[in-house]
Amino acid sequence: KNEVEQSPQNLTAQEGEFITINCSYSVGISALHWLQQHPGGGIVSLFMLSSGKKKHGRLIATINIQEKHSSLHITASHPRDSAVYICAVSPTGNQFYFGTGTSLTVIP
Amino acid sequence: EAGVAQSPRYKIIEKRQSVAFWCNPISGHATLYWYQQILGQGPKLLIQFQNNGVVDDSQLPKDRFSAERLKGVDSTLKIQPAKLEDSAVYLCASRSGLAGTGELFFGEGSRLTVL
Numbered sequence: 001k002n003e004v005e006q007s008p009q010n011l012t013a014q015e016g017e018f019i020t021i022n023c024s025y026s027v028g029i030s031a032l033h034w035l036q037q038h039p040g041g042g043i044v045s046l047f048m049l050s051s052g053k054k055k056h057g058r059l060i061a062t063i064n065i066q067e068k069h070s071s072l073h074i075t076a077s078h079p080r081d082s083a084v085y086i087c088a089v090s091p092t093g094n095q096f097y098f099g100t101g102t103s104l105t106v107i108p
Numbered sequence: 109e110a111g112v113a114q115s116p117r118y119k120i121i122e123k124r125q126s127v128a129f130w131c132n133p134i135s136g137h138a139t140l141y142w143y144q145q146i147l148g149q150g151p152k153l154l155i156q157f158q159n160n161g162v163v164d165d166s167q168l169p170k171d172r173f174s175a176e177r178l179k180g181v182d183s184t185l186k187i188q189p190a191k192l193e194d195s196a197v198y199l200c201a202s203r204s205g206l207a208g209t210g211e212l213f214f215g216e217g218s219r220l221t222v223l
Contacts, residue, residue: 004150033212042114042216043151043199086150088212094139094163094203096212098150 003027006087006099013106019074021102023087026068034061034072035086037101043086046072077106110134114200114215122223126188129218132181133202137213139163142175142185143199145217151199157183187220195222 004025013019023032034046047054047061049070054061058077063070074081087099113132121127133140138159143151154173156164160180168175172191177183187194197217204210 035212035214040219042112043201043214045211045213048211088150094141094156094158096141096153098152100148100150 002099003097004087004089004099006085006102008102009100010103011105013077013104015078015106015108017077017106019077019081019104019106021072021085021087021104023070023072023099024068025070025087025089025097027089027091027097029065029089029091031090032063032070033088033090033096034070035088037084037086039083046085074104079106079108082106112200112202112213112215114198114218116218117216118219118221120221120223121190123192124189126186127190127220128187129185129198129200129220131183131185131200131215133183133200134204134213137202137204138180139203139210140177140183141199141201141203142183143201145197145199147196154185154198190220190222192222195220 007022031050033048035043037043058075060073082105084101084103086101088096115130140157142154145151154168155175157177160177175185197219199217200215203212
């Protein structure tokens with residue numbers, strides 16, 4: 001069983017749509033990370049959060065520690081948002097567990 | 109601030125050959141990770157360094173993979189001999205801060221194709 005589960009695995013949206021990607025985890029954590037990976041590219045850290053909600057531009061990340069669940073929202077989606085979004089959790093120390101990612105395609 | 113630097117970006121070799129990847133983390137970052145990412149999967153930890161010491165190498169196939177971070181700064185990951193199943197992107201990441209803190213920064217990755 002994976003410590004981190006993401007849904008959906010694949011997502012196609014029309015430009016302008018509101019998008020939600022979900023992440024559930026089974027371990028106690030000190031922090032949760034949302035990462036973005038463009039095709040052929042490296043990974044960029046979008047958010048690191050341990051409670052509540054963070055917002056950066058059109059991206060919003062929320063976490064519910066009690067329910068062991070986090071969501072990444074993209075408002076007014078754009079084709080340049082097309083990428084793989086990865087949820088990663090850090091239980092203790094410097095260890096990470098990664099989800100398998102959600103592949104997002106935004107169609108113009 | 110310069111990011112995590114990796115080279116080469118792409119490498120194609122035949123099975124049983126050897127290959128080495130290099131990583132220079134963000135200046136001052138004590139923790140350095142090497143991950144293997146096979147297409148369609150999440151990153152898998154190969155080895156974690158804290159300064160020049162190994163913290164976790166439990167998933168490193170030590171019969172063929174080796175890694176070092178001699179001066180606690182840059183690091184090399186070597187595969188010898190390579191197998192077909194080693195085809196993947198090798199990601200280097202670094203992190204500052206004490207255990208459990210600090211944002212994670214990744215390099216662009218080194219894509220290995222083993223023929």
